[in-house]
Amino acid sequence: MRVVLNCNHSYGNPFICNALSPDYDLIIEGVIDSIKELYANEKALHSLFTVFDNDAALGVLRNNVAKLKEEITNLYNLHTENPEDIHIYNQIKHNEEKLEELQNELVTNVTSSVRLDYIKSFTTKEEKASLTFKDIYSLVLADSNKLTLVISPTKTRSELLENYEQIVNDESILRKFYIANDGRRGIFYEVKLYE
Numbered sequence: 001m002r003v004v005l006n007c008n009h010s011y012g013n014p015f016i017c018n019a020l021s022p023d024y025d026l027i028i029e030g031v032i033d034s035i036k037e038l039y040a041n042e043k044a045l046h047s048l049f050t051v052f053d054n055d056a057a058l059g060v061l062r063n064n065v066a067k068l069k070e071e072i073t074n075l076y077n078l079h080t081e082n083p084e085d086i087h088i089y090n091q092i093k094h095n096e097e098k099l100e101e102l103q104n105e106l107v108t109n110v111t112s113s114v115r116l117d118y119i120k121s122f123t124t125k126e127e128k129a130s131l132t133f134k135d136i137y138s139l140v141l142a143d144s145n146k147l148t149l150v151i152s153p154t155k156t157r158s159e160l161l162e163n164y165e166q167i168v169n170d171e172s173i174l175r176k177f178y179i180a181n182d183g184r185r186g187i188f189y190e191v192k193l194y195e
Contacts (some may be wrong), residue, residue: 023146023185030147030178030187035136037174038191044173051153051193055057061106068099138194141168147189155194167194 038044072095079088139150139160148159150167160167174191 009041018131023141026180026185026187027140027142027147028142031137031140031149031182033178034147034174034176034189034191037176038136041174044191047173047193048151051151051195063077065099066068067103068095068102071095072099088140091112092166139167145188149189149191149192151191152194160194167192 006036038048072092075088075092075095079085082088136151137149138152138155139148139157141150141164142149148168152160155163170192172190172192175189177186177188179186
């Protein structure tokens with residue numbers, strides 16, 4: 001008896017998958033190995049940190065949010081003086097929608113920054129052992145021959161799946177053929193960054 005992954009029978013899955021069912025333990029071992037390799041590979045780790053490092057973007061976003069809030073306040077003051085002016089009202093509504101978009105983008109970027117700090121905090125072997133797949137990988141795609149491990153600082157799983165073709169064709173920051181602990185099985189994996 002063996003445990004395998006089979007996406008054809010997953011609940012609510014609308015996609016037909018022709019991939020063979022990979023061994024669950026081999027996938028888990030491969031992902032764990034990829035995390036170890038990622039931390040051991042300075043070039044790959046540098047690429048990861050560069051993609052997540054968005055301090056400059058955060059500063060610009062915060063500044064844009066502050067300016068837009070000030071502009072909305074000024075428009076409300078103008079609207080109080082000219083309550084019949086529909087153009088002022090429309091500009092307020094437009095700016096409020098834009099503000100909401102900017103604030104959502106800011107939250108996403110702050111989350112990415114916090115995630116980077118969290119990933120950087122794992123310095124010892126014992127600490128790395130407590131990492132979970134979701135701490136590092138935004139998406140794990142597996143079949144019986146290959147693992148594609150995707151790291152994205154800002155994209156949701158749905159957005160990543162929508163861009164699946166581009167992601168699999170993008171350059172990898174890490175590639176390896178992993179040999180299982182039993183020495184009889186193996187799986188190729190690639191780690192990809194997607195912004």
